[in-house]
Amino acid sequence: MLSPERLALPDYEYLAQRHVLTYMEDAVCQLLENREDISQYGIARFFTEYFNSVCQGTHILFREFSFVQATPHNRVSFLRAFWRCFRTVGKNGDLLTMKEYHCLLQLLCPDFPLELTQKAARIVLMDDAMDCLMSFSDFLFAFQIQFYYSEFLDSVAAIYEDLLSGKNPNTVIVPTSSSGQHRQRPALGEAGMLEGVEASLFYQCLENLCDRHKYSCPPPALVKEALSNVQRLTFYGFLMALSKHHGINQALGALPDKGDLMHDPAMDEELERLLAQVPGLVNSVTASPEASCLPSRTPPRVGSPWRPLHHHSRKVDGESDGSTEETDESET
Known part of the structure; x- marks a missing residue:
């Protein structure tokens, strides 16, 4: 029907x-x-x-990055696969570095770009060193926002920089390429990180961006809700608010609520069936984090x-x- x-x-x-x-x-x-x-x-x-x-x-399993990020459904599927395959990291309470999480991503997508992993880690770590340890849930929800809304966030970063410098954000050019080669995010200076911008003005610019953006973006009403309790905010504070917002996670539909992230018996059964079809993945999931994150590990390639x-x-x-x-x- x-x-x-x-x-x-x-x-x-x-x-x-x-x-x-x-x-x-x-x-x-x-x-x-x-x-x-x-x-x-x-x-x-x-x-x-x-x-x-x-x-x-x-x-999307073991496919090239250009295909993994080609459609919203592919991105949701990849997020869900990453959660399913490595949920044991969170269940065991293991803390991993950005490079170790990137190795896990490469087990599912061999050419997954390091830049996206770094951007996701920066949402969690803020001003901390990039070699700090992160929990699985913190990284996963930050990675979800960065990966799914990648092109949108590149435009948001440009708007934020324009607001800091007093320029008109309406002159920002929205990326239109779907090749996976995203524009480099402007480097946020120390002053910009500490000072931030006015939340209401920032939201007005984001609302206009959502109206004309050709890629996926968070529902404007939920973005407004995430910013409703602050007068000023920094760029990474904004990204952190998105990653922790319950409604945005539900609207995206890739991951369960944070409270249910580690508890799903039906998903455990499905994971066992998946691992049975890909024997090379069993060792990477059941081994210790140090063993599973070795850079020399080559993920299996499934052509079809x-x-x-x-x-x-x-x-x-x-x-x-x-x-x-x-x-x-x-x-x-």
């Missing part, structure tokens, strides 16, 4: 809003790269399994979401009892 949202939009607008062409192009590229294997099972089955993986959010399923199902099909229970479980 078609949703009311689908019926309210012309076909081309709905396809663009859902980034369907992005997934079709990626599916075709993988189809061509693996055409010899696919010829044994059929194109229809390949597309079925590909789009099932997109719906389940597993399509359907390939392990085919190999597994072919083995089951050859068994005499005809059972499909194991195959069905591996495809969930």
Whole structure:
């Protein structure tokens, strides 16, 4: 049954809003790269399994960063995968450095840029040294804001700098490239870090930015709520307020509430099924933080979401009892 949202939009607008062409192009590229294997099972089955993986959010595992950040759904899927795979870090109470968290990110996305990890760590650490230890939950919620709203925050940083210098923030150019090469965030001077800007004026500029921004941005009403109790604020104080805001986390929809971050039996079962499909990931999750964060560790590369399923199902099909229970479980 078609949703009311689908019926309210012309076909081309709905396809663009859902980034369907992005997934079709990626599916075709993988189809061509693996055409010899696919010829044994059929194109229809390949597309079925590909789009099932997109719906389940597993399509971003071990993919290049340009694909991981290509759509809002991909970003949400990556955030959720990072939380699922390394939630044990938080459950064990381990504290890691920025470089160690970056190694964990690279286990899921080999070319994940260090710059984004550094920006997320700076939200937590503020003026502290970048080699300080951070809890998993603090880093995760800061990383969520930085990663999902990356382009928006680059524009916010420029607005903040303009307000500090007395310039007109309306002259800020909103980034329009989706290539993943984000503009370098302006360096915030020590005076700007301590002094801050007037919260009401800052919000007015952000409201105008949200109206014209082409990328995802937090709901303006929730941003206003996050700033309602302060008269002045610094840039990183603003980012910290976003990362701790319950409503913004719910609106984004990638992570549970902070109180439920470590407690989810159903998620533990799903994690076990995921690890069973990727044996190379088991050691990285169950090992100590020091062992799992070695820079020399090379994450496994999965070129296509359907390939392990085919190999597994072919083995089951050859068994005499005809059972499909194991195959069905591996495809969930």
